[in-house]
Amino acid sequence: MxxxxxxxxxxxxxxxxxxxxxxxxxxDALCLQELKLEDKAFPEAxxxxxxxxxxxxxxxxxxxxxxxxxxxxxxIVRDIPGFDDVQRRIIAATIxxxxxxxxxxxxxxxxxxxxFAYKMRWLEALTVWLREEMKSHPRLVLTGDFNVAxxxxxxxxxxxxxxxxSEPEREAFRxxxxxxxxxxxxxxxxxxxxxSWWDYRMGAFRxxxxxxxxxxxxxxxxxxxxxxxxxxKAPRRLxxxxxxxxxxxxxxx
DNA sequence: ATGGCAACTAGAAGTTGA
Numbered sequence: 296m297x298x299x300x301x302x303x304x305x306x307x308x309x310x311x312x313x314x315x316x317x318x319x320x321x322x323d324a325l326c327l328q329e330l331k332l333e334d335k336a337f338p339e340a341x342x343x344x345x346x347x348x349x350x351x352x353x354x355x356x357x358x359x360x361x362x363x364x365x366x367x368x369x370x371i372v373r374d375i376p377g378f379d380d381v382q383r384r385i386i387a388a389t390i391x392x393x394x395x396x397x398x399x400x401x402x403x404x405x406x407x408x409x410x411f412a413y414k415m416r417w418l419e420a421l422t423v424w425l426r427e428e429m430k431s432h433p434r435l436v437l438t439g440d441f442n443v444a445x446x447x448x449x450x451x452x453x454x455x456x457x458x459x460x461s462e463p464e465r466e467a468f469r470x471x472x473x474x475x476x477x478x479x480x481x482x483x484x485x486x487x488x489x490x491s492w493w494d495y496r497m498g499a500f501r502x503x504x505x506x507x508x509x510x511x512x513x514x515x516x517x518x519x520x521x522x523x524x525x526x527x528k529a530p531r532r533l534x535x536x537x538x539x540x541x542x543x544x545x546x547x548x
Numbered sequence: 549a550t551g552g553c554a555a556c557t558a559g560a561a562g563t564t565g566a
Contacts, residue, residue: 304554304555304565305554305555305556307555308554308555329555329565331555331556355556355557356555356556356557356563356564357556357564357565402564402565402566403566404564404565404566440566442565442566454566456566458566459566492566494552494553494565494566495552495553495554496551496552496553496554497551497552497553498552499553506566508566535554538553538554538565538566
């Protein structure tokens with residue numbers, strides 16, 4: 296089972312990239328973030344045309360998440376249960392016996408800001424919910440744009456901002472790991488300076504000035520069956536790219 | 549030190565992202 300995540304930074308703009316990528320890579324699930332469109336504008340038919348069904352949780356202008364799959368998806372959950380939030384950042388679905396949770400984690404803007412406080416509250420609520428969710432789903436994947444670079448090697452050494460690399464954010468990431476979720480990217484040898492996001496400015500992609508903030512975490516039962524995890528930089532080289540690259544994990548079930 | 553790019557809404561310039 297191939298599971299991928301991609302922050303597309305506007306599904307409207309990136310739809311040609313997404314359909315092309317699906318046709319080439321044929322994942323069993325593609326989790327999308329930052330749709331930036333309302334549900335009524337979701338391009339269901341265009342994705343159907345390349346063989347993918349969609350479940351989505353969108354909003355105007357900001358946020359918005361979706362899961363695309365050629366398979367049936369059941370038990371759809373939108374938003375973190377019990378967490379009052381107008382921002383559409385979570386969608387979950389079950390494919391076979393694998394529970395997939397797709398998240399667009401808050402950015403946080405700056406350590407100490409109002410938005411940072413929201414980010415930390417959101418992370419706590421997610422962790423509380425997943426602890427329960429994992430009890431009924433031994434095979435669970437948490438994937439998406441975490442907006443956290445979990446370790447020093449996941450950020451370019453010259454990244455000077457605190458946001459995405461601060462200790463509270465990294466502690467929250469570790470709390471997810473302590474639930475029993477593993478960052479499967481690190482099961483394998485990877486290039487030094489492996490990143491999944493590069494700023495549009497300053498020729499950041501060309502200079503590989505980036506962050507690894509898009510992740511695939513899996514429960515032990517799944518992680519031990521993971522046979523590959525890569526960052527696919529090809530779409531970042533296209534005309535009008537998303538600033539994020541897809542991350543792809545293969546599970547041999 | 550600053551802003552730099554892109555997408556959004558709006559219909560100009562301001563906000564947000566990471």
